[in-house]
Amino acid sequence: MATRGEVETTTETGAARPAPGEDGAHVTFCHICEAVCGMVAQVSDGRITKIGPDRYSPHSRGHICIKGPAMRDIVYDPDRLLQPMRRVGGPGEFEPVGWDEAFDDIALRLRAILDGPGSEAVAAYLGNPVFFNTLNWPVIFDFFTRMKIGKLFGPNSQDHVSRMRANELLYGDPLRMPLPDLAETDLLIIFGSNPLVSHGSMISAPRLREQLDAIAARGRIIVVDPRRTESAERYEHLSLRPDTDVWMLAAMVRTLFEEGLADLDYLEEHCVGWRSLRDALAPITPALAAERCGLPAEAIVALARDFATTERAVAYSRAGICRGRFSTLANVLLDALNMAGGKFCRPGGSMFGHALTTGSKLKGRPPDRLSRVGGLPSVISFLPSVAMPGELTAAGEGQVRALFMVAGNPVNSAPGGAELERGLDGLDLFVACDLFINESNKYADYILPTVTFLERPGATTLTFGNMLAPFVQYVDAVLPAQGNVRREDEIFGALSRRLFGAEDVPVGEDLLDHQIRVGAFGDALGQDGLTLDRLKRAPHGILLESQSREERKRIGIKHADGKVHLWDDVVREELARLDGFRDSGDLRLFGRRHLASINSWMHNVERLVRSQRPTLLIHPDDAATRGIATGDRVIVDNVYGAIEVEAELSDAVHPGSVCYPHGWGHDGGWRRANGAGGGNVNLLSPTDPAAVEQWSGASLLDGIDVRVAPAPAATGLSS
Ligand SMILES: Nc1nc2c(c(=O)[nH]1)N[C@H]1C(S)=C(S)[C@@H](COP(=O)(O)OP(=O)(O)OC[C@H]3O[C@@H](n4cnc5c(=O)[nH]c(N)nc54)[C@H](O)[C@@H]3O)O[C@H]1N2
Numbered sequence: 202m203a204t205r206g207e208v209e210t211t212t213e214t215g216a217a218r219p220a221p222g223e224d225g226a227h228v229t230f231c232h233i234c235e236a237v238c239g240m241v242a243q244v245s246d247g248r249i250t251k252i253g254p255d256r257y258s259p260h261s262r263g264h265i266c267i268k269g270p271a272m273r274d275i276v277y278d279p280d281r282l283l284q285p286m287r288r289v290g291g292p293g294e295f296e297p298v299g300w301d302e303a304f305d306d307i308a309l310r311l312r313a314i315l316d317g318p319g320s321e322a323v324a325a326y327l328g329n330p331v332f333f334n335t336l337n338w339p340v341i342f343d344f345f346t347r348m349k350i351g352k353l354f355g356p357n358s359q360d361h362v363s364r365m366r367a368n369e370l371l372y373g374d375p376l377r378m379p380l381p382d383l384a385e386t387d388l389l390i391i392f393g394s395n396p397l398v399s400h401g402s403m404i405s406a407p408r409l410r411e412q413l414d415a416i417a418a419r420g421r422i423i424v425v426d427p428r429r430t431e432s433a434e435r436y437e438h439l440s441l442r443p444d445t446d447v448w449m450l451a452a453m454v455r456t457l458f459e460e461g462l463a464d465l466d467y468l469e470e471h472c473v474g475w476r477s478l479r480d481a482l483a484p485i486t487p488a489l490a491a492e493r494c495g496l497p498a499e500a501i502v503a504l505a506r507d508f509a510t511t512e513r514a515v516a517y518s519r520a521g522i523c524r525g526r527f528s529t530l531a532n533v534l535l536d537a538l539n540m541a542g543g544k545f546c547r548p549g550g551s552m553f554g555h556a557l558t559t560g561s562k563l564k565g566r567p568p569d570r571l572s573r574v575g576g577l578p579s580v581i582s583f584l585p586s587v588a589m590p591g592e593l594t595a596a597g598e599g600q601v602r603a604l605f606m607v608a609g610n611p612v613n614s615a616p617g618g619a620e621l622e623r624g625l626d627g628l629d630l631f632v633a634c635d636l637f638i639n640e641s642n643k644y645a646d647y648i649l650p651t652v653t654f655l656e657r658p659g660a661t662t663l664t665f666g667n668m669l670a671p672f673v674q675y676v677d678a679v680l681p682a683q684g685n686v687r688r689e690d691e692i693f694g695a696l697s698r699r700l701f702g703a704e705d706v707p708v709g710e711d712l713l714d715h716q717i718r719v720g721a722f723g724d725a726l727g728q729d730g731l732t733l734d735r736l737k738r739a740p741h742g743i744l745l746e747s748q749s750r751e752e753r754k755r756i757g758i759k760h761a762d763g764k765v766h767l768w769d770d771v772v773r774e775e776l777a778r779l780d781g782f783r784d785s786g787d788l789r790l791f792g793r794r795h796l797a798s799i800n801s802w803m804h805n806v807e808r809l810v811r812s813q814r815p816t817l818l819i820h821p822d823d824a825a826t827r828g829i830a831t832g833d834r835v836i837v838d839n840v841y842g843a844i845e846v847e848a849e850l851s852d853a854v855h856p857g858s859v860c861y862p863h864g865w866g867h868d869g870g871w872r873r874a875n876g877a878g879g880g881n882v883n884l885l886s887p888t889d890p891a892a893v894e895q896w897s898g899a900s901l902l903d904g905i906d907v908r909v910a911p912a913p914a915a916t917g918l919s920s
Pocket residue numbers: 234235329360392393394395396398399400401402425426427428430442443444445446519520521522525791792793794795796797798799800903904
């Protein structure tokens with residue numbers, strides 16, 4: 202029976218649920234990207250024979266992409282680690298070890314570090330897949346909290362950290378993320394996202410393409426991007442030089458004020474600081490922005506006018522504006538555009554999503570701090586990756602001596618280059634939890650092999666706050682753990698007990714049940730409402746009724762005055778820095794994702810890699826001046842590093858820019874991935890903490906100054 206707040210759906214099949222590993226159809230969901238699509242895994246003779254879409258899922262209604270079914274290949278990958286490994290030689294040289302032996306030695310060595318240099322010398326890198334593992338992370342965090350871990354790192358600074366810093370400035374809470382109201386908008390401007398390939402980020406909506414097509418049919422979608430992406434191709438494209446959006450956004454907001462199009466009553470009611478922002482933006486004219494961005498001033502003005510005069514309009518941004526030189530400011534200005542246009546908290550505009558659980562998602566996380574090297578701030582406890590190599594290698598008090606790396610691969614996914622590898626190799630204790638030997642954990646002392654998401658229960662709660670239609674699903678494991686691998690909660694629970702004598706290690710499911718029940722949709726520990734038990738009785742998940750925009754705004758804004766803050770010292774100082782900034786005029790490198798790739802970890806799957814070829818997209822004009830043709834080997838370099846890759850001429854990229862996907866150039870324990878070629882583009886990302894934006898510490902990944910030249914024969918740089 203449905204409980205309070207549920208949207209009635211006809212998706213209950215009533216079929217009995219098979220136990221993990223039992224023959225039959227197992228309802229599950231995909232944990233690879235934020236769409237969290239419903240899937241069904243067929244099990245026969247204890248093995249998964251096929252993974253297909255869950256057509257009964259009220260969330261994804263039968264949608265999946267090519268990566269979901271490929272998880273079967275990951276489960277049975279011949280290179281997958283199925284027993285704990287201890288390093289016995291150089292990088293990547295491991296031999297099997299028993300769990301107890303591994304735990305004993307890890308505990309002994311960690312104890313020595315905690316008793317010696319102390320917890321400041323202990324760090325963790327938690328990679329992207331951990332965050333999808335919502336039932337296990339409380340146990341992982343519990344372990345780190347018990348030891349008062351000094352430093353946390355993760356992919357945040359390669360991803361959304363500047364968006365979070367902007368959220369904190371604007372709304373008083375880094376985790377409060379405004380979403381575009383796709384269901385009702387008539388004009389959507391996308392800055393730096395390619396939803397047709399990424400399937401949405403900070404938006405969880407698997408059938409995004411249908412929603413976007415519907416907007417395009419009744420109105421417009423304009424994609425602002427240095428590449429004519431798959432999304433730009435399908436809708437309208439406005440091409441600009443990488444890492445220049447900040448000027449375009451500033452000029453658009455300015456245009457609204459200049460032309461009397463800004464909704465002043467609205468600003469007065471909802472925001473503070475808008476007058477200061479307005480005055481400070483005065484020098485950033487459309488002509489100046491046009492010159493910086495490499496597009497016509499008229500295009501900026503026309504878009505601003507159209508945005509302001511379309512009642513239901515919204516600007517949305519993602520990764521593409523989060524990793525630049527002015528990324529916090531760019532995100533603030535994006536929201537300022539929505540505010541000045543009067544689009545926030547209005548139909549078709551922007552509004553926060555829903556909160557399923559109460560309190561912070563990362564309960565008990567360490568306090569925010571500055572990095573020892575470079576003095577960069579942490580955001581939601583995570584220090585910037587650009588500080589990581591120095592934290593590992595710079596001798597002195599607080600130097601990291603022990604590292605736990607769970608589901609991460611910073612050597613390929615973060616800046617760091619040779620110094621990061623040297624740092625990883627020089628640790629006193631390096632423990633990794635992963636499915637494979639990758640480019641980072643090949644330096645570990647121990648790799649503790651973990652289950653895939655198909656071998657553990659899971660809940661879709663990570664992306665709940667970003668769902669356009671609030672949905673929640675709990676699923677059981679499809680298979681028991683393969684080989685001699687364990688879940689992360691088992692591993693970190695065991696370490697907590699061994700090292701700290703912990704008797705009260707949290708249980709992920711109990712915490713989830715409690716959080717659901719005291720949350721907005723819960724039964725408040727008594728009345729009718731959502732509970733984990735109820736979730737377990739709805740295998741395909743439950744759609745929930747949306748709360749009103751006003752209610753979400755009331756809950757979402759954490760500033761004491763209940764207003765959106767458009768002005769503060771950060772905005773003031775960043776605008777001053779913008780004023781003094783001079784573009785080098787060099788070629789600018791930016792990234793792209795491929796439908797069949799997920800960051801650095803699915804390149805060992807034949808059916809995914811066979812359709813891909815990482816190439817450096819270069820505009821024909823830039824290629825001509827350098828004597829480069831499609832298929833040529835070229836060297837891309839700057840002061841930080843060099844890679845040798847294959848060139849592909851394409852007028853889809855903005856003149857003066859080149860585009861290369863990240864996550865390639867493998868050299869780990871995954872044989873097919875190692876043979877897939879390509880280069881590690883993050884070797885070109887600045888590793889100097891002073892070279893990145895100082896408020897968020899966001900790595901500079903889009904808009905890196907590089908040189909490109911034909912490769913002399915046999916450089917030996919990369920395959
Ligand atoms: N297939 C696939 N899907 C994925 C992933 C994957 O690796 N593969 N990764 C997942 C993850 S972890 C994330 S965080 C999300 C990210 O989701 P999105 O943010 O939608 O993904 P991206 O493809 O990185 O889109 C960024 C876009 O910004 C553009 N861009 C680069 N520089 C600039 C710039 O300076 N200005 C502007 N305006 N645009 C710029 C790029 O050309 C690109 O089209 O995707 C998720 N989904």
